[in-house]
Amino acid sequence: MYLLPEGVIKSRISLRVDEPEQSHGTINWAETYEFDAQWPPEPAEDDRLARQTTTRKVLTDLEALDIPAWFSTDSVPYTVIVERNDGELLRLRIRSVSLNDAGKLQLNATGSIDREQLDFFLIYCHDLSQSYLIGADEFEKTIKLRVQDTDHHRGLVNWAIEYELERRRADLCDP
Numbered sequence: 001m002y003l004l005p006e007g008v009i010k011s012r013i014s015l016r017v018d019e020p021e022q023s024h025g026t027i028n029w030a031e032t033y034e035f036d037a038q039w040p041p042e043p044a045e046d047d048r049l050a051r052q053t054t055t056r057k058v059l060t061d062l063e064a065l066d067i068p069a070w071f072s073t074d075s076v077p078y079t080v081i082v083e084r085n086d087g088e089l090l091r092l093r094i095r096s097v098s099l100n101d102a103g104k105l106q107l108n109a110t111g112s113i114d115r116e117q118l119d120f121f122l123i124y125c126h127d128l129s130q131s132y133l134i135g136a137d138e139f140e141k142t143i144k145l146r147v148q149d150t151d152h153h154r155g156l157v158n159w160a161i162e163y164e165l166e167r168r169r170a171d172l173c174d175p
Helices: 054-064 169-173
Strands: 069-071 080-083 089-097 104-108 120-125 130-135 142-146
Touching: 054 069, 054 080, 054 089, 054 120, 054 130, 089 104, 104 120, 130 142, 130 169
Parallel strands: 089 120
Antiparallel strands: 069 080, 080 089, 104 142, 120 130
């Protein structure tokens, strides 16, 4: 049995147990991640265990901005309901995202989500300790938010800073 810190796994990982015919520096040796040697994990090694859950963190961020929010109790595509100043209720889906090696946050809306029953996606990036608000109608299947500037981007760029929850607070509060 093996225990891998969250930061080690990008989209997938393979662990090598036997010596390969050709050795290279990118091998993930299984013995490095043996469960007995990794347990209990130190918070510095797997800071996911030291963090609050994504939903709790997002609700804390909403509360700090004086935005009333409640958990949905029904089996629906949204996670939280937010009340605007005029009493209108908004439906938000909470998701967690990670910062990729290209300096982007990527949100994929799966086909199983009924987007017509959603007003916003409220995403949280543990790597940056930041919440972002994205309108359900602002993208089709995928949206990428660029965090770091680079010379390699082309065309339209969705800058993450423009989607920060604090900056978009009015979208949730005012009609």
